[in-house]
Amino acid sequence: xxxxxxxxxxxxxxxxxxxxxxxxxxxxxxxxxxxxxxxxxxxxxxxxxxxxxxxxxxxxxxxxxxxxxxxxxxxxxxxxxxxxxxxxxxxxxxxxxxxxxxxxxxxxxxxxxxxxxxxxxxxxxxxxxxxxxxxxxxxxxxxxx
Numbered sequence: 001x002x003x004x005x006x007x008x009x010x011x012x013x014x015x016x017x018x019x020x021x022x023x024x025x026x027x028x029x030x031x032x033x034x035x036x037x038x039x040x041x042x043x044x045x046x047x048x049x050x051x052x053x054x055x056x057x058x059x060x061x062x063x064x065x066x067x068x069x070x071x072x073x074x075x076x077x078x079x080x081x082x083x084x085x086x087x088x089x090x091x092x093x094x095x096x097x098x099x100x101x102x103x104x105x106x107x108x109x110x111x112x113x114x115x116x117x118x119x120x121x122x123x124x125x126x127x128x129x130x131x132x133x134x135x136x137x138x139x140x141x142x143x144x145x
Contacts, residue, residue: 006032012040013050021055 007030019025027037041047069077082091 006030007040009040009044009046012044012047016047016050016054019051019054020058021051021053023051026051 012026012030015026015029019029023038023041024034026041027034030037030040041051066077066081070081082089086092
């Protein structure tokens with residue numbers, strides 16, 4: 001804790017509930033700078049635990065609101081939740097690469113290419129279909145003529 005403490009550990013502990021575990025909120029309640037409040041917390045294992053518990057409480061409140069919205073049929077939120085929490089069931093937006101095997105990756109920077117060159121790359125078989133359509137959308141129909 002900072003030298004010449006204006007607050008006791010017990011006083012600070014009483015101010016933590018309702019802060020959401022945010023140092024800024026605690027500093028406001030204490031009437032001190034963020035760095036001072038951070039020093040109070042960092043200097044006390046008890047205050048660290050209380051801040052962590054408060055942060056966890058807020059996260060769980062947010063999660064409960066997400067669950068309620070999902071139960072109410074919010075499809076976009078359902079998809080987001082599955083991407084975030086459903087990996088063990090195969091829901092994911094990430095791609096895994098087995099680093100024990102050799103993979104060839106080709107990277108194209110089309111920013112400086114002429115339109116005909118970009119069109120040629122877009123027509124090649126080595127580019128992912130999603131990227132190809134993104135490049136193709138930027139190329140006029142008569143660019144390769």
